[in-house]
Amino acid sequence: MPELPEVETVRTGLSRLIIDKNIISVDFDTPKSFPNTNADIERFLLNTHFIAIRRRGKVLMLDLSSGYSLMVHLKMTGQLVYRGEESFGAGHPNDSLIGVLPDKSTRVTILLDNGGTLFFNDQRKFGWMRLLPTAIIPDEPFMMKLGPEPLEESFNFSTFAAQLKRRQNTSIKAALLDQTVLAGVGNIYADETLFAAKIHPKSIVKFVPRTKLKLLHTAIKEILLFSIEKGGSTDRNYVNAEGKRGSYIDFAKVFRKENMPCPVCGHAIIKIRVAGRGTHVCVHCQKLYKETVK
């Protein structure tokens, strides 16, 4: 599912593909997918061009020359896929997960002046795309609440520890998934980083030793960066801006590895439920901290 590395991969792809391209037309299925008025669309979207593609947490911002931006959240099954004139409708036989576009999951279709098309697909309709003034994006309630960017230099260990102070009595996994603690980690990278730090996901935050939290902080940075190198994780639906898969999942140690041997100790990885999510853990390697350690 699109988490920070997947959204970042889409961002770099779109930066390469649609910057400076002019928007000729936009078409969408329902207002839920694109809740803007026709007047706003005509004034601030049509006949403007993309000047920058930015990311904050799992949110994408496609900045336009009109002073407005398309803000996009892919949620679980969202895709932002560009098809150039040459590849239009053709798909990619080798590494594309998707075929001819538009398909039944297509919510928004944006036609560009170079003959290319930007598709916003979303099978489960949880995602959204909307047009709003670039300047007010930071004031949006969702953006206001977001925690620090884990890959920024300023996200050092003391920042991480300070953020966790607000979630002392919950599980460490619930804390990692909380976007106000840090922005961009979802189910895959929560499981993978906790495995790397040898912390059981059900561990209560206040009982996790500082040394383990330091390992976790380092693992977050390293694993997110590594996944970006691999183009993110394609578990089911995720594809990049060209409709292609990411390969991080091939390197995952525990995610979707239930009943398989732990790569460190060989014990079987089990799947449990933590914070309402499917959670993968090696109970032999990952220690459960539920009370003060002596």
Add this chain to the structure above:
DNA sequence: CACTTGACCTGTCCGC
């Protein structure tokens, strides 16, 4: 305020 649970959706898989 801190924390947990259910709702939002649709496609897929599993058991009968």
Add this chain to the structure above:
DNA sequence: TGCGGACAGGTCAAGT
């Protein structure tokens, strides 16, 4: 073969 139900998991609203 079809059908019901569980499951997938990001975020928010409503619950304790």
